[in-house]
Amino acid sequence: MLVLGIETSCDETAAAVIQEEQGTVEVLSSVVSSQIKLHAQWGGVVPNLAAREHLKNILPVIGSSLKEAGVKPADLDLIAVTQGPGLIPALLIGTNAAKTLAYVWNKPLIGIHHIEGHIYANFINVVEIKFPILCLVVSGGHTQLVLMKKHLDYEIIGETLDDAAGEAFDKVARILGRDYPGGPIISRMAENFKRSKKETTLVLPRPMIKSKDFNFSFSGLKTAVLYLVKNNPDKARKENFSEEVAYEFQQATIDVLIDKTLKAVRKHSPQTVMLAGGVSVNEELRTQMEKAVAENFPEVGFRLPEIKFAMDNAAMIASAGAFRWKNSQGKKEFSSGWKNLEADANLKI
Numbered sequence: 001m002l003v004l005g006i007e008t009s010c011d012e013t014a015a016a017v018i019q020e021e022q023g024t025v026e027v028l029s030s031v032v033s034s035q036i037k038l039h040a041q042w043g044g045v046v047p048n049l050a051a052r053e054h055l056k057n058i059l060p061v062i063g064s065s066l067k068e069a070g071v072k073p074a075d076l077d078l079i080a081v082t083q084g085p086g087l088i089p090a091l092l093i094g095t096n097a098a099k100t101l102a103y104v105w106n107k108p109l110i111g112i113h114h115i116e117g118h119i120y121a122n123f124i125n126v127v128e129i130k131f132p133i134l135c136l137v138v139s140g141g142h143t144q145l146v147l148m149k150k151h152l153d154y155e156i157i158g159e160t161l162d163d164a165a166g167e168a169f170d171k172v173a174r175i176l177g178r179d180y181p182g183g184p185i186i187s188r189m190a191e192n193f194k195r196s197k198k199e200t201t202l203v204l205p206r207p208m209i210k211s212k213d214f215n216f217s218f219s220g221l222k223t224a225v226l227y228l229v230k231n232n233p234d235k236a237r238k239e240n241f242s243e244e245v246a247y248e249f250q251q252a253t254i255d256v257l258i259d260k261t262l263k264a265v266r267k268h269s270p271q272t273v274m275l276a277g278g279v280s281v282n283e284e285l286r287t288q289m290e291k292a293v294a295e296n297f298p299e300v301g302f303r304l305p306e307i308k309f310a311m312d313n314a315a316m317i318a319s320a321g322a323f324r325w326k327n328s329q330g331k332k333e334f335s336s337g338w339k340n341l342e343a344d345a346n347l348k349i
Helices: 036-040 047-069 088-105 114-123 165-175 182-195 219-230 239-268 283-296 315-327
Strands: 002-007 012-021 024-034 078-084 109-113 133-138 143-148 155-159 272-276 301-303
Touching: 002 047, 002 088, 002 315, 012 047, 012 315, 024 047, 024 315, 036 047, 047 088, 078 088, 078 114, 078 315, 088 109, 109 114, 109 315, 114 133, 114 143, 114 272, 114 315, 133 239, 143 239, 155 239, 165 182, 165 219, 165 239, 182 239, 182 283, 219 239, 239 283, 272 283, 283 301
Parallel strands: 002 078, 078 109, 133 272, 272 301
Antiparallel strands: 002 012, 012 024, 133 143, 143 155
């Protein structure tokens, strides 16, 4: 089946066409129009500005994805669009575009949860992933441990009680006087310190690492960085100190993420551990998590999404749409999706 995916939950206007056959997803096209430069001057995403850019870019991006895939609207079997969560002005552009096209082209339409999309990025170009699956979702808005016993069956066994990991990265970058988005910047600074082969003298907290549950908290870690910088104003102006702070902050975050994931593996005995979400592009997290799972649970499989599909994109939405279509009983509801689908900024998975 051929699926057109559309994603506009935040500041990326994206469209993609995927082909699904017997559970294998092949990406025929994936087009993303980024708004990073627009929002960088504001230190974060401005919802109304994002919506304006989505409105300008949505049809050209969809047109490019169809052209790149070499398919016509008549060839499509399904349209999948991010229904939520996200910024409601941004979501409305994507969902209304999808509803209009579904009506005009007479195609079934499925609304997809944004995090479900990130999870199903792992199923792109993969023959089989064994269930049950434990997926660590780490992004700008979410940090969750999700247990899946089968397709589309989600149990959130742990989540952040305050800041998400990606949000903490952005805030720490701002504390260190760096631009938005902060994740890639903190990662580069940490790598620079690592390459210097110096030993860090800083010790930041690992919040909730000793708690018996699988929940997270990164607000206190961010505040610890704030006071560390405020209490060392002379050092804070030096690049090597900022890089050391970035290194210790990143490692503290990774330590917590890995520790909680391993605890969850011990309790729930999944056959596969996966990473998902924008923060999963962090090379240290990818490397250290894979090593930790292999050393502690060699019998458990480990799966990472390709870098280009880990960030916000529409191929992951189309992938999730294909599996939801194949595994849903009430397919009649999707045939009139253009009538019923509504954007939901607080959509629950």
